[in-house]
Amino acid sequence: MMNLPQTIPVLLLGTSLAVLSPQVCPAFTVQEVASLAQASNNLPVVKSAGLSPDMDVPWSKPVRIVDPFEGELLGVFDRNLLGGNLYRGGSKQVISLWTPSSIRVLVTVNSDRASSSFFYTAGRVYPRPDFLQFVTTRKVDKLLLKVRGKVFQLDGSTGTFAVSQELATALKNAPDENLDIRLVLEGGQTVDSKIGKETVKSWRNIY
Structure with missing residues (x-):
């Protein structure tokens, strides 16, 4: 039979x-x-799953992503500024997208360069500093997350990391508090950051 x-x-x-x-x-x-x-x-609708330094999305909230290349999926976007001010030289920004199947991470570094110019008023010439902003992205090779004392180490390519069933369960049951992550960049440099507790709460709608 x-x-x-x-x-x-x-x-x-x-x-x-x-x-x-x-x-x-x-x-x-x-x-x-x-x-x-x-x-x-x-849920709010976001029209792209792509990450960029100046993106405007609902942060730390579950959203429905309708991407022209990847189709439709659920996700949560998170952002953390390291250095207090995105426009300060040397400051970093960590942007991430958490979906049922993957985690995507983008690290940007801000640098500025001053150039001098002059303006004329009331018969006198005054110097005027002009600041040009430059934002560069860094490749993330490894992602480490610490959930309830257990460290998950993920290897990926182009800043994308697969979510296992074990990790999905851990994220879903994470406590309502900030979660520590460590990013290992190309070349070995590490960046320590946090995922905000509002994002952690939103994982329960994703995993």
């Missing part, structure tokens, strides 16, 4: 279809599936 395949519950997110494997996900009732789909439809 032929064994019939096990029924696999599915979750509709807008126009996309996510198949949930019974080995890693609990079975959903029809009411639960409808509730999850409705919740995702009520």
Whole structure:
């Protein structure tokens, strides 16, 4: 006798279809599936999963991303400024996107260069410093997260890191507090940063 395949519950997110494997996900009732789909439809919509230094998105909140290349997915964007002021020379910005399948991280470094010019008023010439802003990005090779005393070390390429089932469970159950992360940049330099507790709370809607 032929064994019939096990029924696999599915979750509709807008126009996309996510198949949930019974080995890693609990079975959903029809009411639960409808509730999850409705919740995702009520989230703010972001039209790109790409990261950039000057992006404008809802930070630390669950969002529905509708990307022209990657389709539709749920995610949380986080940003942390290191140095107190994004426009101060040497300051860093750590931007991340947390989705069910991956974590993406972008590190930017701000530098400024002063150039002198002059302006003329009331018969006198005055010097005027002009500051030009330059923002460069750094490649992230490793991501380390510490959740409830356990350190997860992730290796990736182009700043993208896969999320395992174990890590997803840890993130979902993380305590309501800032979470420490360490980024290892190309060349070995490390950048220590934090994920804000509002982002940590939002993980419960993602994982």
